[in-house]
Amino acid sequence: MMRPMSFADSLDILYEDNHCLALNKPAGWPTTHFDGKDETVDRLAKAYIAEKYNKPGNVFLGVVHRLDKPVSGSLLFARTSKAAARLSEQFREGAVEKVYWAVVEAPANPGRQAGGVPFAPWADKDAGSLEDWLLKSEPKMRVEVVEPETEGAQFARLLFQVRARHNGLIWLELRPHTGRKHQLRVQLASRGCPIYGDDKYGSDHPFGHAIALHARSLTFLHPITQEPITAKSEVPKLWRGRFAHLLNAV
Numbered sequence: 001m002m003r004p005m006s007f008a009d010s011l012d013i014l015y016e017d018n019h020c021l022a023l024n025k026p027a028g029w030p031t032t033h034f035d036g037k038d039e040t041v042d043r044l045a046k047a048y049i050a051e052k053y054n055k056p057g058n059v060f061l062g063v064v065h066r067l068d069k070p071v072s073g074s075l076l077f078a079r080t081s082k083a084a085a086r087l088s089e090q091f092r093e094g095a096v097e098k099v100y101w102a103v104v105e106a107p108a109n110p111g112r113q114a115g116g117v118p119f120a121p122w123a124d125k126d127a128g129s130l131e132d133w134l135l136k137s138e139p140k141m142r143v144e145v146v147e148p149e150t151e152g153a154q155f156a157r158l159l160f161q162v163r164a165r166h167n168g169l170i171w172l173e174l175r176p177h178t179g180r181k182h183q184l185r186v187q188l189a190s191r192g193c194p195i196y197g198d199d200k201y202g203s204d205h206p207f208g209h210a211i212a213l214h215a216r217s218l219t220f221l222h223p224i225t226q227e228p229i230t231a232k233s234e235v236p237k238l239w240r241g242r243f244a245h246l247l248n249a250v
Contacts, residue, residue: 011048014074014231019083019224021045021061022231025075027238028209031066045077064088065096068182070197073100073215074233078223086223091179097219100174100184101235103212103243104193105203106165120191122170127161130187134180142200143182145190156180158187164249169196171246173216184213196242210238 012024025031025041032042046059061077062084078084090096107120121128133153135146146153157177164171170193174184182201188194189201197207217232240247 010044012233014233015229017079019079020087020222020229021049021077021079022218022229023075023077024233025067025072025215027070027072027211027236030069031075032063041075042077049079062087065091065179067215068185068213070209070211071213071215072210072233072236074218074231075215076218076220076231083223087220090220094177094179095221097217098176098179099216099218100176101163101214101216102172102174102184102188103196103239103246104170104172104188105196105205106168106170107192120170120188120193122160122162122172122193125162127159129157129159130191131155131157132187132190134183134186136181143180143186145186154178154180156183156187158184164246166246166249169243169246171243171249185211207242208238210236212239212243214239 013021014024015022023041023045030038030040033040042061042063046061049055049061050059060081061079062081064076064078064084064087067073067075076087078087107123132145133148133150134143134156135150135153136143155178159175159177161173162170163173176183185195185198185201189198194202196205196212197203198211214235215233217230219228219230221227222229
């Protein structure tokens with residue numbers, strides 16, 4: 001007799017205790033609901049907790065940060081209101097160390113774009129930083145790099161390190177120092193190197209419901225014990241097929 005499908009079968013749990021739940025979010029799923037129509041990761045996580053701990057009624061789950069729908073990787077939830085408040089404060093203050101992996105298209109013509117915007121420094125450097133001012137464009141439903149004095153613009157900074165290069169693609173490790181909307185996607189695309197599969201920001205390569213951006217790990221202080229916790233997630237199977245040579249080039 002076959003065992004009935006469990007909610008636990010649908011989740012890749014990275015860390016769990018009475019206060020926190022970290023999981024490896026699949027690409028193509030929203031983190032949380034807005035209009036109540038789409039199935040979301042937070043709903044699946046609530047169902048998992050209710051099933052595992054036999055909790056009747058509404059299960060508390062605090063959404064302390066989000067990943068874009070096409071992004072995969074380490075996603076953290078709080079299981080109590082106290083944990084939610086303390087973890088949210090860590091994210092606001094930049095105390096959570098975030099590490100992302102991205103596969104980007106190598107620039108066809110390293111140099112400077114029209115208007116003096118520099119092309120990707122990783123074309124000939126193995127490590128460095130990117131600093132930009134970003135502004136959300138409501139009509140276009142995207143974020144753009146703008147001049148520093150632009151009204152409403154927010155400063156964005158990230159560190160990058162090249163992990164491998166192969167056949168026109170570059171595998172980057174990214175550590176954002178700020179948490180702006182679409183920050184990694186627009187900072188990379190603005191230098192002529194969109195994330196693979198990210199058609200919103202200029203990629204011509206199909207990648208299913210995903211883009212090649214993966215939240216590799218989160219390191220945070222436990223909201224009760226204050227011990228550092230790292231939730232690290234493996235890349236999706238789609239990466240291992242599409243980017244096998246790149247991932248094995250390390």
